[in-house]
Amino acid sequence: MSISATVRNAAKAGAKSVAWRALLLLLLVSNRRAGLILVYHDIADRDGDPARELVPAVSQQRFIRQLKHLRRCYRLVPLAELQSAVAARRRGRRFPVAVTFDDDLDHHYTQALPALQKVGVPATFFLCGSFLDPAPTDFWWQRLQRAVDAGADVTHLAGNGTIHDQGHAIAKLRPERRDEVASELGDISGTPPPGVVLTSAHALELPQIGFHTIRHDTLTRLDDDLLTQALTEGRVRLAAFVGQPVDMIAYPHGRSDRRVEAAARECGFAIGVTGRPEAVRPGTDPLAMGRYEPTGHAPTRDVAFDLVRLLSRPLHQENPEDETSRDVVHNVVMALR
Numbered sequence: 001m002s003i004s005a006t007v008r009n010a011a012k013a014g015a016k017s018v019a020w021r022a023l024l025l026l027l028l029v030s031n032r033r034a035g036l037i038l039v040y041h042d043i044a045d046r047d048g049d050p051a052r053e054l055v056p057a058v059s060q061q062r063f064i065r066q067l068k069h070l071r072r073c074y075r076l077v078p079l080a081e082l083q084s085a086v087a088a089r090r091r092g093r094r095f096p097v098a099v100t101f102d103d104d105l106d107h108h109y110t111q112a113l114p115a116l117q118k119v120g121v122p123a124t125f126f127l128c129g130s131f132l133d134p135a136p137t138d139f140w141w142q143r144l145q146r147a148v149d150a151g152a153d154v155t156h157l158a159g160n161g162t163i164h165d166q167g168h169a170i171a172k173l174r175p176e177r178r179d180e181v182a183s184e185l186g187d188i189s190g191t192p193p194p195g196v197v198l199t200s201a202h203a204l205e206l207p208q209i210g211f212h213t214i215r216h217d218t219l220t221r222l223d224d225d226l227l228t229q230a231l232t233e234g235r236v237r238l239a240a241f242v243g244q245p246v247d248m249i250a251y252p253h254g255r256s257d258r259r260v261e262a263a264a265r266e267c268g269f270a271i272g273v274t275g276r277p278e279a280v281r282p283g284t285d286p287l288a289m290g291r292y293e294p295t296g297h298a299p300t301r302d303v304a305f306d307l308v309r310l311l312s313r314p315l316h317q318e319n320p321e322d323e324t325s326r327d328v329v330h331n332v333v334m335a336l337r
Helices: 003-028 060-073 079-088 107-119 140-149 163-171 175-189 224-232 235-242 258-266 300-312 320-336
Strands: 036-040 096-102 123-127 208-211 248-250 271-273
Touching (some): 036 300, 060 107, 060 300, 079 096, 079 208, 079 271, 096 107, 107 123, 123 248, 140 175, 163 175, 224 235, 224 258, 258 271
Parallel strands (some): 036 096, 248 271
């Protein structure tokens, strides 16, 4: 990188550090009613590598810094209370934020939970329930990751290209074919190392549980019958395990559409969260709430700026008194992108 490029990047980073604070103050004095949901997957002892890992981890140290930022600047609430907190938000009050996790990963218990407890942050964990099987197994993408890391040739199963290309190719397969590929990847990658798959004992220690479907299929690709099966299979068993109804769902791979959301509502879910990075507002469908995922190597200032950027996006039926501050926020955000 040239000296001039380094200087430009440093200046932009400094500008972001100043900008998010100023923009958040402008938003706080507005009447805007909005909130945010964050989603994490793997929290580990080190940051993952986005270039070569399908699901790069966020280090526990980085995660704690992000949680402390949220604690300082926002009102942290359980996901089940987010929409009521959004509706109750008034001028001068902090914007509500909920923290969530996806997948059956043992790091939820060993890495994420201690950090959440240390900072005092509530969280919801969306689980598949694979740990309730007699022989719990890992996900197909974990097997693919181990196989590629070991230098195995998986082109006959996942095609050519990067590991991300191969992951996309497998995700697009029909469920029955993906099961076959997952089985073969399991033969290649071997038994998952200890501490990868969430255990039932550790799952019981997690505070609030939602459903992530037992098979983790992309729901928008399923026909109506398979969609209903995905939304129901394993849910009753998970509810019995946690001892309370499971009425929240995180759509696998963050993908949903109106058909999927309508089916989730028909199956009795009260809350559904997607992978669309957008704020929650009073008019948001509770079965279609977006979530923002901090990237693995993002410094706290970038996460802070992204949160303000999402809150600053124009909302419908805004108070006319907020138009000036809204325009200022939006213009500054666009200039720093």
